[in-house]
Amino acid sequence: MVKRKGSSSDDVAKNVTKKVKKVSDVNEQKESKLNYTSCESVMSSLLQPISVKTFFEEFWEKKPLYIKRENSGYYGDLFSLSSMKEILAAHELEFETDVNVCRYVDNEKELLNEDGCLTVDKFDKLMNDKHATFQLHQPQRYGTVLWQLMEKMETYFGCLVGSNVYITPKESQGLAPHCDDVEVFILQLEGTKHWKLYKPMVELSRDYTQDLSQDSIGEPIMELTLEPGDLLYFPRGTIHQARSVGESYSTHITLSTYQNNTLGDFMSIAVSQAIESALENDVNFRRGLPINYLSYLGTAKNFSKYFDEDGKESKLSSNENNEKVKKFKDSVKKHLSKLIDHIDVNTAADMMSYDFMASRLPPFGHVVKEEQLNEFKSPTLDSKIKLRYPEHVRPVYYDQEETDEADNTVGDDDSEDEEEETVKKDEDEKNEEKDEKSPKSNKKSSDKKDTSMEGNEDEEDEDDDDASVHDDEPCIKIVHSLNNNRETHMSGHDLSRDVFSLKLPIHFAQAITSVMNSNDFICVRDLPLDDDEDKLQLATSLYSDDLIEIK
Numbered sequence: 001m002v003k004r005k006g007s008s009s010d011d012v013a014k015n016v017t018k019k020v021k022k023v024s025d026v027n028e029q030k031e032s033k034l035n036y037t038s039c040e041s042v043m044s045s046l047l048q049p050i051s052v053k054t055f056f057e058e059f060w061e062k063k064p065l066y067i068k069r070e071n072s073g074y075y076g077d078l079f080s081l082s083s084m085k086e087i088l089a090a091h092e093l094e095f096e097t098d099v100n101v102c103r104y105v106d107n108e109k110e111l112l113n114e115d116g117c118l119t120v121d122k123f124d125k126l127m128n129d130k131h132a133t134f135q136l137h138q139p140q141r142y143g144t145v146l147w148q149l150m151e152k153m154e155t156y157f158g159c160l161v162g163s164n165v166y167i168t169p170k171e172s173q174g175l176a177p178h179c180d181d182v183e184v185f186i187l188q189l190e191g192t193k194h195w196k197l198y199k200p201m202v203e204l205s206r207d208y209t210q211d212l213s214q215d216s217i218g219e220p221i222m223e224l225t226l227e228p229g230d231l232l233y234f235p236r237g238t239i240h241q242a243r244s245v246g247e248s249y250s251t252h253i254t255l256s257t258y259q260n261n262t263l264g265d266f267m268s269i270a271v272s273q274a275i276e277s278a279l280e281n282d283v284n285f286r287r288g289l290p291i292n293y294l295s296y297l298g299t300a301k302n303f304s305k306y307f308d309e310d311g312k313e314s315k316l317s318s319n320e321n322n323e324k325v326k327k328f329k330d331s332v333k334k335h336l337s338k339l340i341d342h343i344d345v346n347t348a349a350d351m352m353s354y355d356f357m358a359s360r361l362p363p364f365g366h367v368v369k370e371e372q373l374n375e376f377k378s379p380t381l382d383s384k385i386k387l388r389y390p391e392h393v394r395p396v397y398y399d400q401e402e403t404d405e406a407d408n409t410v411g412d413d414d415s416e417d418e419e420e421e422t423v424k425k426d427e428d429e430k431n432e433e434k435d436e437k438s439p440k441s442n443k444k445s446s447d448k449k450d451t452s453m454e455g456n457e458d459e460e461d462e463d464d465d466d467a468s469v470h471d472d473e474p475c476i477k478i479v480h481s482l483n484n485n486r487e488t489h490m491s492g493h494d495l496s497r498d499v500f501s502l503k504l505p506i507h508f509a510q511a512i513t514s515v516m517n518s519n520d521f522i523c524v525r526d527l528p529l530d531d532d533e534d535k536l537q538l539a540t541s542l543y544s545d546d547l548i549e550i551k
Contacts, residue, residue, distance in 0.1 A: 032076025036148050039156035039391070046185070046231070055233075061183070061204060064197055064234040066224050074229035075187055078145055079165050079253055084134070085120050087142050092117045097492075100135040101126055104173040104241075109211050127167075127249075133174025136165040138490045139253070140361065146253075147486060151361040153255065155391045159356055161257045162490045168193070168250045173243040176211035182256035185233050188226035191250035195232060197222040198239035205237035206262070212239065226252065261352075270348035277342040278335075285335065296324050350396045354479070358499035362484040363389040369546045379539040381532060384521035385548045392481045393547055395512050398503075399474040469503040476509055478502040482546055502545050508538055515542070521551060 033048070035041040040052075047055050050067060059065040077083075093099050095113040102111050112132045114122070126132040140146040140163055153161045162182070168174050170191070179200060186195075198217045201209070217239050225245060226232055234240065236258065244250035278285040296319060299306060303316040319325045362368075366389065379385060387393055469475045479501045504512065511527040511534075527535045542548045 031073070032078070032145075033071065033074045034076065034149065036152060039152040042149060042152040043156050059233060061235045064222055064232065064238065066222070067231040068227075069229040069231070072228035075189060076145065078149070078187065079139055079143065079189055079251065081167055081190060081249065081251055083139075083143065084136065084165070084167060084251075085123065087136075087139075088118060088120045088123055091142070093136075094118070098137055100137070101132050102135070102174050103130060103132050104176055105131075107176075107214055109174075109176045127169050131169045131172045133166060133168040133172065135174070136167075139163060139165045140489060141487050141491065144364075147361060148364045150255065151364045153257065154356075154360045157257050158353075159257060159261045160259070160359055160490065161255060162259075163253055163255050165251065165253050168244040170244055170247055170249055173241065175241065177214065177217050177239055177241040178209045178212055179205055179237050179239045180208045180256065181206055181236050181259055183233070183236055183258045184238075185231065185255040186226065187253050187255070188228055188230045188232075189251045189253060190228060191244060191248040192225055192227050192246045193242050193250040193252060194225045194245045195223065195240060195242045196220040197234055200235075200237035200239060202237055204235060204262075206260070209239070266348060266352055269351045270343050270345060271339065273344060273347060273351075274339045274342040277344070278339060281342070282338065284338070290324070290328060293324075293328065296322055297328065301325075347397075350394075353394060353396075354499060357392075357394055357479050357481050358484070359490070360392075360481050360484060361489050362481055362486055363392050366482055368483050379524055379536065379543055379550055381523075381525040381535065383524050383539065383550050385515065385524060385539055385542065385550055386518065386521045387515060387542075387547060388549050389480075389482060389547075390516065393516070394479045395509075395516060396477045396479055397474065398477045400472055401474075469505055474506055476504045476506060476512055478504065478512070478542070478545070478547065480545070480547060500545075502541055502547075504538065504541060505534075508534065511535070511538055515548070 033045055035045040044052050047067070050059075050065065055065065087093065094117055095101065095115065099118050100111075101113050101118070102109055104110075112126060112130055118134075123134065127134070140150050146163065150161045150163060166174065168191075177196075177198070197220060199221050224232065275285070301317055301319040301322075304318045305320075307316075479499055481500070483500045508529065511529050514528055515522060515538075524535050524539045525532075527538060529535045529538065539548070543550060
């Protein structure tokens with residue numbers, strides 16, 4: 001849980017509970033050109049008239065895309081100024097935590113956040129008197145249409161998708177030029193906004209910038225004016241700024257994704273796993289370092305590599321030609337080449353998916369089933385079963401012995417305290433500085449991703465359906481996101497920290513695969529298991545976690 005300055009964990013928890021105890025849906029879906037039939041149809045309709053194939057071949061992570069539509073109702077009732085006021089009237093939205101208020105005047109950004117909650121009256125006063133821009137964090141917590149759109153996008157991309165709504169008074173600018181560390185889709189909903197895009201300082205940047213000065217960003221590489229129904233995409237790292245134009249306020253929403261979802265992030269996990277495997281299985285990786293290697297290795301032995309003396313001929317130390325150093329480098333290269341044999345891309349993918357499954361939106365429209373034992377009806381051998389939301393269910397192989405050396409478990413009681421130690425003291429200032437940046441999920445940063453796949457062991461130990469699987473036995477874990485909390489999605493203080501999972505015996509693997517791969521109902525009797533009791537246990541376990549429907 002990300003802690004704000006001046007607030008305890010209990011304070012944050014109470015505030016979140018108070019604010020989201022009842023989330024009303026502020027908009028009902030009206031006619032829209034977005035097709036919500038599937039995740040593929042959502043992306044296709046979002047990018048029309050550009051084909052999805054063309055988009056990913058020519059624009060994705062390469063260059064901006066501007067789509068002019070001449071259709072102000074293209075997005076339907078995705079969000080509006082009236083939506084914002086309905087939310088403010090119905091919920092307690094805190095300054096900074098839920099809504100950031102600012103303006104950009106005379107090349108300087110000014111924060112206008114106050115103490116407490118933003119009300120409709122305060123909103124009107126700040127907008128009219130201060131010409132303030134309002135940045136609503138994660139509006140999908142309140143609107144069903146956004147929930148539907150973003151849940152489909154998360155399924156399509158296989159990673160988290162965040163959003164922010166920006167409402168800016170006429171002829172105003174809210175934010176200074178900056179860049180973000182996410183891929184950004186901007187949907188103009190009301191009014192018009194003029195955008196200027198600039199060349200990235202770092203291509204596909206993994207960091208967002210603080211405010212940049214106008215004289216440091218050069219000339220725009222692209223200028224355009226968005227009107228309702230238009231779309232703008234640009235890759236992470238693209239420097240940008242925008243100003244409302246015309247006689248009306250502007251409302252737009254940014255959909256952002258692919259934060260910390262790079263090949264390098266994947267490799268950091270895969271290589272770490274490979275090193276553990278090599279240490280376990282190859283004696284060469286367990287051999288000691290050269291005797292007294294510190295006597296010839298270290299930055300002080302090679303200062304000439306790390307800085308120069310203002311163009312003068314360097315008299316700084318260098319160990320590049322030291323034979324012992326050369327020999328050591330050759331040994332490291334040799335062992336790195338051997339690591340390839342120990343890399344398991346499948347287990348690394350499971351590790352990458354863990355935070356996603358624990359933090360993503362639940363299936364659109366899904367209501368968590370209340371536990372009422374008197375109404376529970378166990379499946380029979382003649383029952384037919386099918387996964388309710390296959391995109392939200394992921395089986396993984398789990399072996400406790402292979403994960404014992406993981407530093408921490410995300411679901412452990414100590415994880416919150418450990419995470420808080422890693423949160424920078426100026427986290428709240430950073431949140432104010434970011435624009436389209438997708439807020440990090442409640443898990444630890446990707447550099448310290450949990451690699452144990454533990455989840456909530458206390459919860460699992462209490463589950464009768466897990467009783468046949470001992471803690472020290474390899475098993476199949478059914479990881480799912482059905483019980484995730486939409487009301488705190490991407491909010492930075494998600495209270496449902498643990499991934500939901502179900503343990504099942506290894507010999508259930510083929511039957512689990514059959515259920516996962518089937519688009520139709522399967523008779524429990526036909527599950528590929530030798531024992532009828534096992535067939536019933538599998539079906540009952542899946543049903544008790546609400547993962548399947550029965551007929």
